[in-house]
Amino acid sequence: MPEALIAALDELEISWQKAMLDPAFHQEFDGLLQNYAGVPSMLYDAHRLSERAGARILLKREDLNHTGAHKIRNVLGQALLTKRMGKTRVIAETGAGQHGVASATAAAYLGLDCTVYMGEVDTERQALNVARMQLLGAEVVPVKSGSRTLKDAINEALRDWVASVDHTAYLFGTAAGPHPFPSLVLSFVRGIGDEARRQCLDLTGGLPDAIAACVGGGSNAIGLFAGFLDDPDVAIYGFEAGGDGVETGRHAATIFAGSIGVLHGARTFVLQDDQGQTVESHSISAGLDYPGVGPQHAALAAGGRASYLPVTDAEAMDAMALLARTEGIIPAIESAHAIAGTLKVAEERQGQTILVNLSGRGDKDMGTALHYFGLGTPDSEPAGEADQ
Amino acid sequence: MTTSAGIAYEKARADGRAALVGYLPAGFPTVDGGIAALRTMVEAGCDVIEIGLPYSDPVMDGPTIQAAAQQALDAGVRTVDVLRTVEAVAATGTPTLVMTYWNPVERYGVERFAQDLYDAGGAGLITPDLTPDFAPEWIAAADARGLDKVFLVAPSSTDERIAMTTAACRGFVYATAVMGVTGARAATSDLAGPLVTRTKRAIETASAGAPGLPVGVGLGVSNGTQAAEVASYADGVIVGSAFVRVLLDHPDDLDAGRSALAALTEDLAGGVRQ
Numbered sequence: 235m236p237e238a239l240i241a242a243l244d245e246l247e248i249s250w251q252k253a254m255l256d257p258a259f260h261q262e263f264d265g266l267l268q269n270y271a272g273v274p275s276m277l278y279d280a281h282r283l284s285e286r287a288g289a290r291i292l293l294k295r296e297d298l299n300h301t302g303a304h305k306i307r308n309v310l311g312q313a314l315l316t317k318r319m320g321k322t323r324v325i326a327e328t329g330a331g332q333h334g335v336a337s338a339t340a341a342a343y344l345g346l347d348c349t350v351y352m353g354e355v356d357t358e359r360q361a362l363n364v365a366r367m368q369l370l371g372a373e374v375v376p377v378k379s380g381s382r383t384l385k386d387a388i389n390e391a392l393r394d395w396v397a398s399v400d401h402t403a404y405l406f407g408t409a410a411g412p413h414p415f416p417s418l419v420l421s422f423v424r425g426i427g428d429e430a431r432r433q434c435l436d437l438t439g440g441l442p443d444a445i446a447a448c449v450g451g452g453s454n455a456i457g458l459f460a461g462f463l464d465d466p467d468v469a470i471y472g473f474e475a476g477g478d479g480v481e482t483g484r485h486a487a488t489i490f491a492g493s494i495g496v497l498h499g500a501r502t503f504v505l506q507d508d509q510g511q512t513v514e515s516h517s518i519s520a521g522l523d524y525p526g527v528g529p530q531h532a533a534l535a536a537g538g539r540a541s542y543l544p545v546t547d548a549e550a551m552d553a554m555a556l557l558a559r560t561e562g563i564i565p566a567i568e569s570a571h572a573i574a575g576t577l578k579v580a581e582e583r584q585g586q587t588i589l590v591n592l593s594g595r596g597d598k599d600m601g602t603a604l605h606y607f608g609l610g611t612p613d614s615e616p617a618g619e620a621d622q
Numbered sequence: 623m624t625t626s627a628g629i630a631y632e633k634a635r636a637d638g639r640a641a642l643v644g645y646l647p648a649g650f651p652t653v654d655g656g657i658a659a660l661r662t663m664v665e666a667g668c669d670v671i672e673i674g675l676p677y678s679d680p681v682m683d684g685p686t687i688q689a690a691a692q693q694a695l696d697a698g699v700r701t702v703d704v705l706r707t708v709e710a711v712a713a714t715g716t717p718t719l720v721m722t723y724w725n726p727v728e729r730y731g732v733e734r735f736a737q738d739l740y741d742a743g744g745a746g747l748i749t750p751d752l753t754p755d756f757a758p759e760w761i762a763a764a765d766a767r768g769l770d771k772v773f774l775v776a777p778s779s780t781d782e783r784i785a786m787t788t789a790a791c792r793g794f795v796y797a798t799a800v801m802g803v804t805g806a807r808a809a810t811s812d813l814a815g816p817l818v819t820r821t822k823r824a825i826e827t828a829s830a831g832a833p834g835l836p837v838g839v840g841l842g843v844s845n846g847t848q849a850a851e852v853a854s855y856a857d858g859v860i861v862g863s864a865f866v867r868v869l870l871d872h873p874d875d876l877d878a879g880r881s882a883l884a885a886l887t888e889d890l891a892g893g894v895r896q
Contacts, residue, residue, distance in 0.1 A: 510729025
């Protein structure tokens with residue numbers, strides 16, 4: 235990382251460690267999660283999807299949290315830290331907009347100024363979320379450099395932070411980036427896994443045979459996985475964005491098809507060329523469209539504790555429609571990757587129990603779904619293919 | 623034969639002036655055009671040359687340098703082109719360093735990069751996103767070959783980190799004068815002076831009061847007047863975006879760009895001599 239940010243990262247780490255040891259912080263954080271964010275989210279027994287899959291599928295309903303995703307947990311934790319550090323402004327990067335909306339929400343709730351960096355491409359495919367952030371009082375800055383997606387939004391947010399670090403906190407959106415962000419984010423989202431483990435025991439009397447989540451940067455996945463890492467009989471699956479198919483080169487399957495490198499202050503799997511230049515990632519899901527991944531996932535993959543597999547755009551969109559029509563739940567396209575991957579895993583796990591993190595709801599992805607499925611009023615003109 | 627940037631700083635110090643350090647990314651506007659432009663800067667008065675390795679995610683660079691680097695990447699510039707540029711510029715006898723983000727070096731291979739840089743006559747590396755506490759592999763490779771290790775200090779650096787950083791540097795230490803990315807600015811930063819004072823104090827403490835490692839100040843300088851102001855308290859004035867801007871302003875006419883580069887270099891070189 236640049237030396238200019240080391241002091242800020244050190245300050246953040248010290249504040250976070252102090253907060254973790256302070257019962258008052260936990261009380262405030264837990265209170266906000268329960269009374270504002272709607273946590274714990276329920277564990278839902280998806281009977282009709284299970285019939286289709288031939289395995290019992292349990293859904294951790296993070297899509298029911300306030301703002302519609304697991305992101306609110308991380309953001310509330312980081313925003314509370316911001317207040318404790320005496321800073322008055324937050325910045326954030328966002329791909330699909332879920333983290334941006336969550337950041338704008340927390341900033342509004344806690345009275346902080348908020349600027350959200352978003353790749354220009356993503357502002358177009360996630361226009362609804364841009365409007366939500368603006369309504370919440372945040373400034374949304376479209377980033378026009380590079381591939382104009384999530385990684386470029388992170389670059390621009392880091393640039394802002396270098397220049398504003400004395401009064402600004404960077405609410406990092408996923409369990410990636412420089413230390414302490416991966417560990418810090420994990421500490422705020424690990425409730426997903428802890429709750430799911432407890433809920434599964436209550437519901438079924440045992441642990442699941444496998445757990446699954448989608449992986450972009452990897453925050454929802456690491457949150458779920460953390461609750462089961464010490465349960466060696468529970469298999470762990472992370473599903474990455476396979477885009478048009480890994481073989482086409484147009485994908486975001488960073489662990490499956492990337493190599494070890496350094497990106498945004500973390501040594502992890504990166505999509506890069508033979509010169510060490512970052513390769514543009516691709517996914518129909520703006521939230522998974524990132525050429526890096528959290529270093530904890532890299533370690534889990536390297537150690538063989540978790541398996542990371544790609545799911546294509548088409549498979550994810552089919553799963554989105556399937557979940558909508560079997561359970562009346564429209565998932566975010568990110569989460570649809572987890573559903574699609576689970577259906578494949580279920581073929582080899584017939585009769586077993588698979589717990590899936592449904593990390594976000596699909597309202598924000600209606601524009602993409604409209605184009606992809608050719609939906610809308612009779613007068614609308616379906617584009618016939620995915621919004622890319 | 624590599625020539626440490628420290629030699630150029632010593633010569634400037636002996637002349638009672640600051641050194642002028644000029645930057646351009648390799649491959650901009652083309653590989654050969656970039657070599658010609660850098661030679662122009664040498665002829666017109668740059669004491670040390672920094673050659674940027676274009677990178678896809680240049681977090682510390684502002685829009686001017688990023689645009690030039692992206693142009694080079696779009697044209698297919700590779701790490702070997704950077705080393706070829708180093709070889710051509712170092713052949714002038716001017717200390718020539720590479721300024722690079724870390725991942726391309728790691729991908730090339732740290733040992734291999736260090737050796738090829740040494741063989742090209744390069745003086746060393748400036749590493750904007752690599753601090754000494756995370757650089758054991760580079761430090762070992764550089765020490766084995768006597769290459770310069772230029773790390774950065776910032777206004778936000780603690781005194782402890784400044785001491786740690788300056789102790790690890792060879793050639794000079796790069797003081798980022800403002801909290802922000804690269805880019806020409808109308809006024810130089812009021813953070814620069816105090817940072818240089820703190821950095822020099824750390825160096826003097828380590829070298830028992832003798833004039834030790836030089837301190838170059840970067841980010842924001844674009845004319846001779848600003849250069850003179852920075853030169854009044856720093857050992858070196860580092861200029862990047864202003865040089866890049868000159869070439870961006872002459873997109874299809876390298877000769878005109880080189881003439882303008884020469885004029886800017888002379889203005890800056892005059893500034894560091896005031």
